[in-house]
Amino acid sequence: MDKKIKILIVDDDESVKSMYSEIFKREGFEVEEAADGLDGLDKAVKNPPSVIFTGIIMPRMDGFGLKQELAKNVVTADIPVVMNSHMGRREDLERANELGMSDFIVLGMNTPRQVVDRIKALFEREEYDVQIDPKELDAHKIARDLNFNPQFECPKCGRPMVLHMQLVDVPAKEFRAIFSCTNCG
Numbered sequence: 001m002d003k004k005i006k007i008l009i010v011d012d013d014e015s016v017k018s019m020y021s022e023i024f025k026r027e028g029f030e031v032e033e034a035a036d037g038l039d040g041l042d043k044a045v046k047n048p049p050s051v052i053f054t055g056i057i058m059p060r061m062d063g064f065g066l067k068q069e070l071a072k073n074v075v076t077a078d079i080p081v082v083m084n085s086h087m088g089r090r091e092d093l094e095r096a097n098e099l100g101m102s103d104f105i106v107l108g109m110n111t112p113r114q115v116v117d118r119i120k121a122l123f124e125r126e127e128y129d130v131q132i133d134p135k136e137l138d139a140h141k142i143a144r145d146l147n148f149n150p151q152f153e154c155p156k157c158g159r160p161m162v163l164h165m166q167l168v169d170v171p172a173k174e175f176r177a178i179f180s181c182t183n184c185g
């Protein structure tokens with residue numbers, strides 16, 4: 001990790017919070033703690049973390065309420081939120097997905113090592129270069145709309161252009177993509 005990932009751990013369960021605080025610090029994360037959803041929201045707005053790791057049931061504001069409030073504020077709307085669950089209830093998982101949680105981790109079914117890896121994975125996006133077949137499907141339309149030559153050759157060096165794709169949401173198989181030349185960039 002070149003830059004420290006800052007994680008905000010939100011939980012009213014002191015044992016979970018102190019254990020994960022230790023683990024993430026040991027893994028090179030910068031760690032901040034919050035006592036419940038409302039405290040977490042306050043800390044996230046004042047000093048936005050790279051990621052939030054939150055429990056579900058907490059006094060004053062639960063993990064779902066926290067995610068909903070974060071989504072309303074431009075400063076915090078894009079912060080990935082990972083929810084942890086002790087019971088792994090199906091309705092909690094479904095609600096977490098509906099609200100756009102980045103991950104839902106059942107603590108008893110994952111070792112702390114696996115929890116750390118899943119959170120790190122949010123910051124290690126996979127990237128791919130794929131080549132377009134100029135004869136297939138909408139290739140011709142893409143070339144026309146983007147003013148490329150119909151063979152998808154780089155205007156500078158004549159080598160094939162590729163679609164450089166970055167995986168941004170693993171469960172949804174969602175990509176961000178840009179055309180580039182493997183030679184000129």
Ligand SMILES: [Zn+2]
Nearest residue numbers: 154157181184
């Ligand atoms: Zn080129």
